[in-house]
Each structure stands twice: as C-alpha cells, then as structure tokens.
Amino acid sequence: MVSAFGNRAFGILFLLFGLPNCFPMPPGLPILAGIVVIVVSLQMVLGQETLVLPRWLGQRRVERRLLASVLEKSSRPLAWLETFARPRLPLLSGRVMRRAIGVAGMALGVALMAPIPVFGGIPAGIAVTILGLAFAQEDGALIGFGIVVATPIALAVTSAMMFAIFQGASAMF
Numbered sequence: 001m002v003s004a005f006g007n008r009a010f011g012i013l014f015l016l017f018g019l020p021n022c023f024p025m026p027p028g029l030p031i032l033a034g035i036v037v038i039v040v041s042l043q044m045v046l047g048q049e050t051l052v053l054p055r056w057l058g059q060r061r062v063e064r065r066l067l068a069s070v071l072e073k074s075s076r077p078l079a080w081l082e083t084f085a086r087p088r089l090p091l092l093s094g095r096v097m098r099r100a101i102g103v104a105g106m107a108l109g110v111a112l113m114a115p116i117p118v119f120g121g122i123p124a125g126i127a128v129t130i131l132g133l134a135f136a137q138e139d140g141a142l143i144g145f146g147i148v149v150a151t152p153i154a155l156a157v158t159s160a161m162m163f164a165i166f167q168g169a170s171a172m173f
Contacts, residue, residue: 009051010098013040014105014132019074021112021125030121034112037105037128044102047095081130085137092140101131101143104151111158120161127154 017033043051087093104127111124127150134142 008136010040010044010101011132011135011137013037013051014101014128015136016132018125018128018130018132019078021121022077022129023073023122023125024118025121027117030112030114030125033121033125033128034109036109037112038109041102041105041109044098044105046102047099078129078133081133082137085133085139085142087138089140089144090138092143093135093138097140097143097147098135100147101135104131104147107155108151111155114158114162116158116161116165120158123154123157127151 013036017036021030021033039054040051108124108128108131112121112128114120114124127146130142130150131146133139134146
C-alpha cells in the first residue's frame with residue numbers, strides 16, 4: 001500500500017492511523033498509532049521523498065472487524081472534512097511544510113501515546129487526521145490550519161488531561 005501511494009503515503013498513513021483515534025478506542029491502539037505517526041513524521045522531518053516502513057511495522061495487520069468499525073464510524077465525518085480539502089496554496093504544501101508537518105506529527109504521536117483512558121487520543125487523532133488529509137490532498141490552507149490551530153489545541157487539551165490525571169493521582173496520596 002505504501003509503495004502504491006508514493007509521496008502521498010505520508011498523508012495516507014497519518015489519515016489511517018489518526019482516524020481511529022477520533023473515537024473512543026480500546027487501550028493499545030493509540031500507542032500503536034502514535035508509534036506509526038512518529039515513524040512517518042521522522043521521515044518527513046528528515047526530508048525523505050518516499051516512505052519506508054520498518055519491517056516489523058510494515059508487516060503488522062489490523063483486524064478486519066476493527067477496521068470495519070473505524071470506517072463505519074468515520075465515513076460521515078471524513079466525507080464532511082473532504083468537502084473542504086482540495087489542492088490549493090501549493091506554497092504551503094511543499095517541501096518545507098512537509099518538515100513542519102513532521103515536527104507537528106512527532107508531537108502528536110507522543111500525545112497519542114499519553115496514558116489517558118478512552119478519550120485521551122481523540123484531540124491528537126483529530127489533528128493527525130486533518131494533517132493527513134491535508135497532505136494527501138496537497139491542501140496548503142488545510143495544512144496551515146492543522147499546524148497553526150488543530151495541533152496546538154490538541155497538544156493543549158492532551159496536556160490539560162494529563163495534568164488533571166496527575167493532580168487527581170497526587171491528591172489520592
């Protein structure tokens with residue numbers, strides 16, 4: 001799949017691993033998604049032209065039932081988001097922005113792996129999904145929105161949830 005999409009594989013993988021996290025998911029999935037997002041992001045930051053997945057990651061399979069559930073839940077929101085995505089502002093979808101998306105993706109990948117039960121991955125998942133769709137569609141305006149608005153909000157919300165969890169845990173002891 002990665003080789004079939006060529007340069008757009010970066011965005012497609014962001015989309016595929018961000019999308020499931022837009023909904024409450026069982027533990028473990030956000031961690032796997034975070035790892036994938038970080039691996040993809042690192043290659044973007046390093047300026048790779050094509051995506052290369054490590055063998056251990058490229059051979060992983062996702063359960064058909066889980067994939068069907070994610071696709072069912074996400075089809076309407078994704079269709080709505082796609083109405084906004086189209087190739088525009090090519091300056092914001094070029095090589096420099098790919099690296100900026102990579103930096104944002106690394107931070108969001110870490111946020112996805114935060115130990116926040118059930119809803120913890122949703123803010124980062126939404127931001128990763130927006131960046132993935134934007135990159136795959138070469139939509140500079142949506143990339144700008146993802147980097148300037150969605151990523152900082154997702155990181156702030158995740159940080160606030162982590163702070164609340166640590167405050168609650170410290171109050172118990």
